Amino acid sequence: MNPRHDDYPHVGGMRYGTGVPLIPTAAISTNGADLLSKTLKESPNLTFYFKQSCETLPDAKSYNVVGEIKGSEKPDEIIVVGGHIDSWDLAEGAQDDGAGCMQSIEVLRLFKALGVKPKRTIRAVMFMNEENGLRGGVQYADLAKKNNEKHMAAVESDAGGFTPRGFGIVGTPEQRAKVMPWKPLLAPYGLLEIGAGGGGADIGPLAQSGTVLFGFKPDSQRYFDYHHTAVDNFEVVSQRELELGAASMAALIYLLDQYGL
Amino acid sequence: MNPRHDDYPHVGGMRYGTGVPLIPTAAISTNGADLLSKTLKESPNLTFYFKQSCETLPDAKSYNVVGEIKGSEKPDEIIVVGGHIDSWDLAEGAQDDGAGCMQSIEVLRLFKALGVKPKRTIRAVMFMNEENGLRGGVQYADLAKKNNEKHMAAVESDAGGFTPRGFGIVGTPEQRAKVMPWKPLLAPYGLLEIGAGGGGADIGPLAQSGTVLFGFKPDSQRYFDYHHTAVDNFEVVSQRELELGAASMAALIYLLDQYGL
Numbered sequence: 001m002n003p004r005h006d007d008y009p010h011v012g013g014m015r016y017g018t019g020v021p022l023i024p025t026a027a028i029s030t031n032g033a034d035l036l037s038k039t040l041k042e043s044p045n046l047t048f049y050f051k052q053s054c055e056t057l058p059d060a061k062s063y064n065v066v067g068e069i070k071g072s073e074k075p076d077e078i079i080v081v082g083g084h085i086d087s088w089d090l091a092e093g094a095q096d097d098g099a100g101c102m103q104s105i106e107v108l109r110l111f112k113a114l115g116v117k118p119k120r121t122i123r124a125v126m127f128m129n130e131e132n133g134l135r136g137g138v139q140y141a142d143l144a145k146k147n148n149e150k151h152m153a154a155v156e157s158d159a160g161g162f163t164p165r166g167f168g169i170v171g172t173p174e175q176r177a178k179v180m181p182w183k184p185l186l187a188p189y190g191l192l193e194i195g196a197g198g199g200g201a202d203i204g205p206l207a208q209s210g211t212v213l214f215g216f217k218p219d220s221q222r223y224f225d226y227h228h229t230a231v232d233n234f235e236v237v238s239q240r241e242l243e244l245g246a247a248s249m250a251a252l253i254y255l256l257d258q259y260g261l
Numbered sequence: 262m263n264p265r266h267d268d269y270p271h272v273g274g275m276r277y278g279t280g281v282p283l284i285p286t287a288a289i290s291t292n293g294a295d296l297l298s299k300t301l302k303e304s305p306n307l308t309f310y311f312k313q314s315c316e317t318l319p320d321a322k323s324y325n326v327v328g329e330i331k332g333s334e335k336p337d338e339i340i341v342v343g344g345h346i347d348s349w350d351l352a353e354g355a356q357d358d359g360a361g362c363m364q365s366i367e368v369l370r371l372f373k374a375l376g377v378k379p380k381r382t383i384r385a386v387m388f389m390n391e392e393n394g395l396r397g398g399v400q401y402a403d404l405a406k407k408n409n410e411k412h413m414a415a416v417e418s419d420a421g422g423f424t425p426r427g428f429g430i431v432g433t434p435e436q437r438a439k440v441m442p443w444k445p446l447l448a449p450y451g452l453l454e455i456g457a458g459g460g461g462a463d464i465g466p467l468a469q470s471g472t473v474l475f476g477f478k479p480d481s482q483r484y485f486d487y488h489h490t491a492v493d494n495f496e497v498v499s500q501r502e503l504e505l506g507a508a509s510m511a512a513l514i515y516l517l518d519q520y521g522l
């Protein structure tokens with residue numbers, strides 16, 4: 001959905017509760033919905049007809065994309081930073097979630113450019129197929145468990161590449177309490193909203209193994225101007241806002257790496 | 262100036278210190294400046310020539326635009342909310358400062374729409390000629406003094422119609438201390454940055470009569486993408502962000518009106 005009146009349908013998944021009749025669904029723009037309601041109301045004898053040709057095809061193989069900087073002291077403790085590489089196919093998916101992918105790569109680049117050698121392994125993950133069932137995130141967590149990998153923390157950016165505002169934390173009260181003393185260190189970057197809640201869809205499955213999750217919180221006002229629409233293209237991302245987000249994530253990950261949880 | 266590389270010159274005023282030679286100045290885009298520097302460096306025998314035809318014409322009459330809701334209990338105590346109605350002439354001046362003008366009018370509309378009858382007089386002022394010498398702001402303060410008007414507070418929006426972040430306050434420590442207990446009331450709107458500093462150019466001249474000044478602080482990252490350029494047009498303003506700013510200003514003015522300073 002969408003807080004403004006425009007002509008861009010916002011697509012998305014539909015779930016049905018048990019016992020609920022499975023009616024067909026389609027995305028329609030806010031202007032389109034208003035026009036349709038008005039027309040049907042004004043012309044009670046009008047018949048509205050629409051035909052859908054969508055279908056679910058068999059699964060196809062796809063991959064998560066992973067890159068990392070090996071930790072210098074505790075290489076077996078992993079901090080994940082990620083976004084998802086798939087998008088709805090109306091557009092490029094620049095805000096959802098190209099921005100999060102680029103920011104995750106940028107975190108590694110910033111560490112390298114600054115000559116910071118992390119103690120722990122920092123791993124950028126572009127998760128596949130978030131939009132249609134979280135397949136990449138589920139598979140990643142399953143593999144991590146199978147391989148006995150220890151994921152200390154995971155940071156996700158999947159709310160757009162807008163001006164940074166803070167991080168939501170999913171963990172125990174004790175784990176959150178370890179982060180709170182860092183607030184004054186993050187405040188100068190405009191990261192004022194730091195507290196419980198957040199996380200991220202792709203990193204969510206890691207929580208069952210005790211990984212602490214951090215959801216990057218950018219300014220949220222324009223996200224649903226673009227989210228899942230034909231206008232979610234490169235041009236709607238502000239380079240400066242995107243870079244500020246990546247720098248904010250790098251700052252948090254630096255603290256996580258230095259002080260642990 | 263401008264934090265990004267693009268083709269839009271950002272115009273502005275030029276001031277000279279005493280004893281400094283008065284060299285001609287012109288605005289040039291960041292891309293244009295890079296190209297010019299590179300070309301001159303690579304071709305030392307190249308002669309660069311530019312001609313300016315600008316001139317200062319005699320003053321012409323112009324006006325501030327003022328509307329108000331008369332106070333029900335203390336009509337002689339005035340709270341001003343304003344922006345400036347002039348802009349650099351390359352574009353519409355939508356962010357600088359059409360946004361501030363519309364938000365100031367919107368504050369009055371919100372009071373009326375909500376049926377809030379303010380105790381004090383709430384006055385929306387669109388100041389004329391901020392860009393070339395602050396003439397409207399100076400004249401407004403002079404007239405207020407001459408007419409013995411008591412201006413308790415003045416709120417200005419002149420940093421663009423972006424997502425609200427807070428207010429800067431110009432007043433005595435005692436006056437600021439009266440505002441601080443309102444922080445929890447403003448926080449739910451995302452108004453987290455409330456403290457000393459700010460104010461606004463147009464309301465600045467009121468300070469000498471003891472008026473407390475409030476500068477509306479929106480998110481600042483995109484302002485200089487547009488400020489004083491040919492792209493500062495209606496399309497670059499987000500309606501939602503603009504409205505959130507107006508609502509934030511109305512919330513502050515409601516508190517100022519209810520509790521005084």
